[in-house]
Amino acid sequence: MSLRILVGCKRVIDYAVKVRVKPDHSGVVTQGVKHSLNPFDEIAVEEAVRLKEKKHASEIIAVSCGPAACQETLRTALAMGADKAIHVEVSEAEYATLQPVHVSKILAKLAERTQANLILVGKQAIDDDLNQTAQMTAGVLDWPQGTFVSQVEPEGDSLKIVREVDGGLEHIKVKLPAVVSADLRLNEPRYATLPNIMKAKKKPMEKLSAKDLGVDIAARIKVVNVAEPPVREAGAKVENVDELLGKLKDLGRI
Template sequence: EAVRIKERGQATEVVAVSIGSVKSQDTLRTALAMGADRAILVKTDAVVEPLGVAKVLKRVAENEKADLVIMGKQAIDDDCNQSGQMLAGLLGWPQGTFASKVEFADGKVRVVREVDGGLETLLLSRPAVITTDLRLNEPRYASLPNIMNAKKKPIDETTPEALGVDIAPRLKVVCVAEPKGRAGGIKVDTVAILIEKLKNEAGVL
């Protein structure tokens, strides 16, 4: 989406950022091949919680003087769906989450977001934070020449420590347990027995 915004002449530069180990360079190379201008790797082998991610991205956004931060709505590992909202809170910027459409108008950003009851449209002043929904656009594939060119582009590296950010864990996992398996159903002979079981055993009446 950031590349599309730039292609429409509504952005001057796209900077891709990732936080993680050296393996994260592969993701950044893909971003460069798809059209990002620069890439920044905040290198760490530690497990970074959502608040840590937000704090790191806050410092990067401030250093880069970003006008718009676009990120996924939730991580694929812990499924937290927190970093974008925390980043907006730390920066004091408006936010549009679960965006399925992003448009620029009169110096503002119009975000159509998906909510349980349908679609909600927000008008955000910039700078702003947007988290994306699956239906925002069709992902494009990088061409082979662009993939080869991306391998030659430098990736700026830094660390949380160099940025002055403390990413020490604030959470402790007490336990992880699978949900109980569903018990098999039973047959009853009369409606009276069914009502009695629903009332006394299932507790739904």
Template sequence: MALRVLVGVKRVIDYAVKIRVRPDKMGVVTEGVKHSMNPFDEIAMEEAVRLKEKKLASEVIAVSVGPQQSQETIRTALAMGADRGIHVEIPAGKDYEALGPLQVSKIMAKLAESEKADLILLGKQAIDGDYNQTGQMTAAHLDWPQGTFASEVNVEDKTLVVTEIDGGLETIKITLPAVVTADLRLNEPRYATLPNIMKAKKKKIAKMTAADLQVDIASNLETLKVEDPPVREAGQKVESVEELVGKLKESGCL
């Protein structure tokens, strides 16, 4: 069974960038800041490409939801080996800032139905919001089985054998179609080669909006304030175990 695989690839602030809170404390600074593909989504894309290389997948489709710049993220996925891309454009502004797992999961579910996908691969979480919700919500919308925090995925006919990791290992068998979210231990993503980057420029990216998919992206959540985490207080040095125990008793920790 050759699978049609849908892979979510989110554009996020690069993991190496120091995050700065906006002066109005309603978000973080994004203008002039380096962005890249969410690292967990890179792992999901790598797994999809490996399935295709094993002749287990017939087509890999990269999906990104966001502003026009999200096409750069899709191009990266195409250079990694995706066959084509879908960009669901949400212009930068109020709607995009309010975009969360619920809205994205509705979009992914609609695309899975229209593309007749057999498997949806997502990163277990995005490094900006750290929600870890989109995969689970997508599975709920579709009423599909799910494997989360996947550290190993094997295809057996019309089923997947997924090893999940979260404080321990659990191996489950789920029927296709299904949703799987990738953990860091699943694989090591490849670097896109120059020839593949050039080929990616010729691959197709379909553009559409949430309205085209008949998805309501209105959010009921409101951001009240965004603040930097409190500065950690300096520790104290002690000369002996006895002094340490005394300090802990004084602070009420013992």
């Protein structure tokens, strides 16, 4: 079966940036901060491109939900090898409360619209670490799912998948259409070359809104307060076990 792949591409604060909380504790500082394609989504894009290179896929469609700046994230995916992109534009205010439940419904609608039979996303985004989008999308579509995937191999109308679980590795087989979320060891993403970056500028990018897709993105949550984690206290050295036990008793830990 030839795959038509929909790949989720979230724009996040770059992993190398130190995140700062806003003075009013309403969120984190995003203005003037470097953003990039979520690393796990980058792995998902790479896997889609590899599947196409092996003649398993006919088309790769990159998708991003968010403000206008998400278009540069989509251009990165196009430069890596995606064929076209869809930008579901969401205002800055709506984006602040956009949750996996919204994104999963958007991806489900786009899968129907594009007739995709495989949705590839990163297992989680490095900003909110929610790890919910793949599972919710599979639930909305009632498709099989393979999460935390470190190996994918098409076989007829199915996928042979290796999953990373707490106890080691799990080997499963899922029927297509399916939803797959990429783990860290699935692959190592390629760097986009300059010629491909230039070609990406000419690749088609469709703009839609959540309303166009019939998805309600009204806020389901209210952010009450955002705070930095407490500063870690300095440790202390002890000479022996008895001294350790004494200190722990003094602190009321035992």
